[in-house]
Amino acid sequence: MKIKVTDTIYYIGVNDRRKELFENIWPLPNGVSYNSYLIRDEKTALLDTVEAGASGEAFLGMVEEALDGKELDYLIINHMELDHAGEIAAVVRRWPNVQIVGNAKTFKVLKGYYGIESNLMEVCDGAELNLGHHNLKFVFTPWVHWPETMMTYCTTEKVLFSADAFGTFGTLDGTIFDDEIDFEVYREEMRRYYSNIVGKYSNMVQKAFAKLAGVDIKMICPLHGPVWRTNPGRVVELYDRWSKYIARDGVVIIYASMYGNTAEMADHIARKVAEAGVHKIKVHDVSKTHISYLISDIWKYQGVILGSCAYNAEMFPLMEQLTRELQHMGVKNKYLGLFGSYSWNGGGVRNLQSFAEAIGWEMVAPAADLFGTPTPEKLAACDAIAEGMATKLLSK
Ligand code: FEO
Numbered sequence: 001m002k003i004k005v006t007d008t009i010y011y012i013g014v015n016d017r018r019k020e021l022f023e024n025i026w027p028l029p030n031g032v033s034y035n036s037y038l039i040r041d042e043k044t045a046l047l048d049t050v051e052a053g054a055s056g057e058a059f060l061g062m063v064e065e066a067l068d069g070k071e072l073d074y075l076i077i078n079h080m081e082l083d084h085a086g087e088i089a090a091v092v093r094r095w096p097n098v099q100i101v102g103n104a105k106t107f108k109v110l111k112g113y114y115g116i117e118s119n120l121m122e123v124c125d126g127a128e129l130n131l132g133h134h135n136l137k138f139v140f141t142p143w144v145h146w147p148e149t150m151m152t153y154c155t156t157e158k159v160l161f162s163a164d165a166f167g168t169f170g171t172l173d174g175t176i177f178d179d180e181i182d183f184e185v186y187r188e189e190m191r192r193y194y195s196n197i198v199g200k201y202s203n204m205v206q207k208a209f210a211k212l213a214g215v216d217i218k219m220i221c222p223l224h225g226p227v228w229r230t231n232p233g234r235v236v237e238l239y240d241r242w243s244k245y246i247a248r249d250g251v252v253i254i255y256a257s258m259y260g261n262t263a264e265m266a267d268h269i270a271r272k273v274a275e276a277g278v279h280k281i282k283v284h285d286v287s288k289t290h291i292s293y294l295i296s297d298i299w300k301y302q303g304v305i306l307g308s309c310a311y312n313a314e315m316f317p318l319m320e321q322l323t324r325e326l327q328h329m330g331v332k333n334k335y336l337g338l339f340g341s342y343s344w345n346g347g348g349v350r351n352l353q354s355f356a357e358a359i360g361w362e363m364v365a366p367a368a369d370l371f372g373t374p375t376p377e378k379l380a381a382c383d384a385i386a387e388g389m390a391t392k393l394l395s396k
Contacts, residue, residue, distance in 0.1 A: 002066055003176060005219065005227055006157060008133065010038040010066040012046075014055035015171035022083075022169065026196045026292045030189060031171035034083055035223050037161060038066040039154075042132025045074040045101075047152060047161050048223055052086030059087050060094055071095065074121070074129070076136070077102040078163040079149045080109040084223050089114045101129065103140065105148035128155075139211060141165065143204035145197055151208075158218035165208065166235045167224030169193045179230040186225065190235070192296035193224065194242050199299060200329040205243035242299060245333035249393045250280025251303030254294055256287065256316030256348070261341040261374050262309045268379045269305060269339065272386030278303070278393050286318045294322055298331060302396075303389045304361070305337035308348035315351040323355040331359070335392045337385035338367035341374060364388030 003011040013035035022028050034050035036059070044067055050059050063072065072095040077085065080102075088110070092098060101121045102110065110116050123129070125140040135155045142149060145164045152161040168190040175181045198205060220228040220235065228235050253270055257263035263285065270283050282297055298304055308319040315323065336356055340348035349369035356363060365388035368381040 005037065005221060005229060006159070008040050009157070009159065009221075010040065011176055011221075011227060012036045012038055012059070012062045012066060013172065013176070014050050014059060015173075016051065016054045017171055023197075026169075026192075027290050028169060030169060032169050033172045033224055035221065035225075035227070036084075037221050038063060039131060039134050040066060040068070040070065041134050043073040044070050045076055045129075045131055045136070046072055046091065047076045047221075048078050048084045048163075049075075049087035049091055051083045052090075054086070060090060063091070072098050074098065074131075075100050076152055076161075077106050077110070078152055078161060079146060079223060080106055080113070081146055081164075082113070085110075085113065088116070092116060101138075103138075103148060103150060106150075109148060125150075141204070141208040141211070143201040144208050145201055153215065153217075158216050159221060160212075160215075160217045160219070160232075161221045163223055164198060165205065165222060166220050166228065166232075166239060167193060167222040168226070170225060172226065176227055177230065178226045178228045178232075178234070181226050183234075188296070190225070190238065191242065191299055192292060194239065195296045195299040196292050199242065199295070199331070202243040202245065205239060209240060209243070245299075245331070247302040247333070248280055248300055249278070249396055250282070250301040251278060251305060251389055251393065252294075252297040252301045253281065253283045253305040253307070254286055254319075254322065255283070255307035256309055256311075256319040257285065257307070258309050258311070258316070261370070261372070262307045262339070262348075264374050265339050265341065265368070265370065265379065265382055266305075266307050268374070269337070269382045269386045272383055273390055276387055276390030276394075278390045286316065286322060291318075291322055291325060295325065295329070298326065298334070302333070302335055303337075303364075303393050304334045305339070305385060305389060306352055307339040308352055309340055310342035310344070310347040313345055313347035315348050319348070320351070323352070327355065327359055334361040335364050335389060336361040337364050337389050339369070339382055339385060340367075341370045341372070343372065362392070364392050
């Protein structure tokens with residue numbers, strides 16, 4: 001079945017509903033799509049492939065169908081991560097004369113994975129390739145999301161092939177284009193994809209935006225998720241906000257608790273935040289909710305309140321994992337509150353405070369570190385955190 005983006009650009013994507021974890025770490029309850037595109041012109045060009053085995057033999061068949069008897073002249077590699085580069089060797093076997101278009105970094109990895117060193121057309125930033133009607137311009141966008149990543153912009157049809165940028169988790173269940181989908185079904189998964197996969201490179205996303213400033217973009221064809229053929233501005237606005245760390249005026253409270261004392265503190269703080277007038281609140285148990293969703297909610301809300309019991313004189317291990325990942329990602333522009341409880345010498349809150357110093361978020365109040373059962377008297381120590389957070393969020 002041919003799926004047309006325009007009269008001469010074909011969508012050749014596949015849905016992956018079998019994989020449990022993207023990159024073997026991020027859950028895929030709604031699956032993911034790998035998108036590829038074919039331009040049929042005087043010369044033909046395939047833009048990226050899909051993950052090996054995701055479609056069985058179907059991918060090459062779909063390319064052949066779109067080619068409709070023509071040869072494949074070019075394979076343009078915008079991104080070498082294997083969720084898109086997985087069928088390159090199969091494409092080269094099927095069309096041995098195909099010219100592979102990429103940059104120097106692309107070709108280094110191409111050789112490393114597939115040993116391919118011939119029929120290469122190396123392009124520089126801003127280089128152009130004319131297919132007949134379609135004129136393609138290559139825009140290097142390093143670290144969105146690997147160092148070799150580039151985008152391809154069709155100057156004739158104003159279509160941007162954006163690689164991972166503007167992508168999302170979630171399969172395309174019959175609805176492929178943005179004017180066909182229920183946007184709300186994808187919104188949460190878009191942010192989870194952004195924060196988990198691309199978020200670390202938010203400054204590079206902003207550099208890519210600067211490079212594309214003033215470019216007339218009528219459609220965006222990403223490597224995951226819907227094709228934005230009607231309202232690409234919608235996804236551009238979201239990516240712009242996320243990469244600037246612009247978040248909602250709400251708070252996510254994430255706690256680690258072995259026997260319920262730190263959990264009780266979390267619920268107390270949540271209620272106090274609500275009483276203070278902030279009603280966008282989400283509370284997570286770090287042992288229950290996968291870190292993927294915790295990171296996504298931290299991107300969603302400007303307020304972050306973290307709590308940990310002491311565990312072997314340290315933070316609880318899963319809270320330590322979360323804070324380490326947040327530091328690794330360099331997440332910015334958050335208000336922070338800290339709390340926890342202990343039985344002997346503490347360690348949960350003490351190590352959370354070290355995290356706070358390292359990441360540099362603005363503390364809204366002194367940390368609350370409670371000994372033993374959080375009685376009503378002791379819980380009053382948490383009130384300043386709730387009040388401080390509410391004051392910051394409501395005064396924005
Ligand atoms: Fe969808 Fe960076 O690969």
